[in-house]
Amino acid sequence: MNENIKEKLLVEAEEDDASSAEQHPSCPHGPTVLFYRQSQTTADGFFACSAHRNPKLCDFRMNRLDWNGNQLPRCSKVLAYPKTNCTHDLDPTSHLVALSQDDVHAQYFFDENALRFFADQCQALEISKVICMGAPRLHFHLRRNKNIASFLLDFDDRFGSYLSPNEFCLYNMCNNHFFYARQPFEDFLKCDQNESVLIVTDPPFGCRTELIAHTLRSLMRLHNKINGLPVTPLAIFWVYPYYMANYIKQDMPELQVCDYKLNYTNHTRYTNVGASRRCHGSPVRVFTNVPLQLLRLRIDEGYKYCESCKRFTGVENVHCNRCDNCCAQNGQTYRHCTICDMCVKPNYVHCPSCRRCSQVEGHNCELYQSKQLCWLCGHRGHVESNCLTWSQLRHKRKIHTHGCLICGQKQHTERNCKQRGRYFKESQFMGQTTIALRKH
Incomplete structure (x- = not known):
């Protein structure tokens, strides 16, 4: 392509x-x-x-x-499972050379703290089965836990030499394709009333989020069909950089980002050791549909519990009473901009044209605005001053040019205006807000 x-x-x-x-x-x-x-x-x-x-x-x-x-004949077919040399205590990720071609595999392995993080969450959430989708080291870590069953879905066929068909299938997460027989995986999905399933996926960061989201929903439907359940979501941990949040939210708006910073042992930048480590920590996070209040982050790894948010967050994250949230995402301490009425990165400055705070160097207003979510209509591609939906009301009332475009006050923005309900009808479903202009 x-x-x-x-x-x-x-x-x-x-x-x-x-x-x-x-x-x-x-x-x-x-x-x-x-x-x-x-x-x-x-x-x-x-x-x-x-x-x-x-x-x-x-x-x-x-x-x-x-x-x-x-x-037209279809090219793909079910492959025969390779001869297995199972050794229960052996973790091949400790000695196999990681596949490093980013266009294909981008194979990076979690460090010990990340493995312990996932194990802690499984214990806190009482998870009994884990689908490790593109997370081989986590699979070999969990299979030593007698209370958790794990199944590895991975694009690396080398793991077929170490694992039986009952816990591994050669798999393409971008199209939900099983190269080996799918029946062992379907047997794994069968649960009794006391069992719960978690999907942990660590896709290459160049993957299209639409495809990963489609696969996750497909696995949910398969689980529900096998167990005779109605529309029941499975717990999901999607490992991805925090700056991809907008893309993930477009495809799975029910996912929230956890503040835990994940590190890899064989990545030059996404690590907390060595000369190439980032000063604010790894940007890799966990996006999840599990309520953040249920997750447990360790204090000895640099996290704290926020009594106001009722969840764990990084020690550098300061609770903002105005936003009523611990807003920092990149490992820095955010500050609240009174003009934007939102918390921003400490090095950002306010741009009157964009009506947002942004970086000083390389800031292009036209390009920046094309990526913004309008606080009035909720659509992406423009800011409030260029909103065509809002312009439909211009002939009916005076439009304010300073401060809030709805009421004219400077103490807040359109997002928090108490008069929004007079002009916009808003509804929320699974974390996504739909905005429509009221007919007057």
Whole structure:
């Protein structure tokens, strides 16, 4: 795929219950993904490999209109499970050379503190089964715990030589494709009333969040179908950098970010040891649908309990009474901007044009505003002063140019204006807010 394409590419994954005529064509890495540019319809799109962005690694590409459903043979097939040399106490991640091609695997292993963090959460949440999706070292760590069963789903076929089919399957998380027989995994998902399942996924940070979110929802549906449950969510720990929060929230708005900083043993930047460690710690976090109040972070690792938030946070995080939250995310102590009426990074300055605080160097107002979420209509791509939805009311009332655009006061922004309800109807579902203009 051409990484130089500037226009945003949208993706569409294959549905679990699609008929044979509706299914996507497959490459050797499982069902492909439908890509299309934002200005096009799906009929103008093309199918390409879900696992490899580099065409040198997988050159499969097919125009959408050339796909005739099941008339074209599918390339992928169920593979035979390799001969296993099981050694229960052996952790191959301690001696295997990590696959380091970022376009494909980006294989990094959690450090001991991160492993202990996940084990602590399993104990606090009374988790009995863990699906380790792209987290091999965690699987080998948990399998030594007699109270927790673990199943590894991973794109590295080398683990098939160390694990039996009852705890490993060669797997593509970008399209939810099982290369080996899926039955052992389905058996693992069968639970009694006292068992609970957690999914821990650590995808390469270059993965499309739409695809990972689609896979997580597919695994939830499979779990519910096997156990005869209604729409019941599974606990999720999605490991990703904090600065990808907007992308994850677009696809899974129910996920919140935990303040725990994860480190890897073999990453040059996402670590807390060595000369290349970051001064504010690793940017890698855990996004989860588990209430943050239920998670336990260790004080001896640099965390504290906030009585106001009723959750653990970093020692550098200072509770803001105005925001009623511990707002810092990047390991610094945030400050509250009275103009934005929100907490920002300490080195940020306020831009009157953007109506936000931002970095001083490299700040381009047009580009910055195109990535912002409007506090009036809730749509991304503009700030409040350029909101077309709000401009619909201009002929009905005087529009304020200073302070809050709704009431004109300078003590708050449109997000916190008490008069919002007169003009906007808001509803929330699973952490996502939908805003509509009221008809007057």
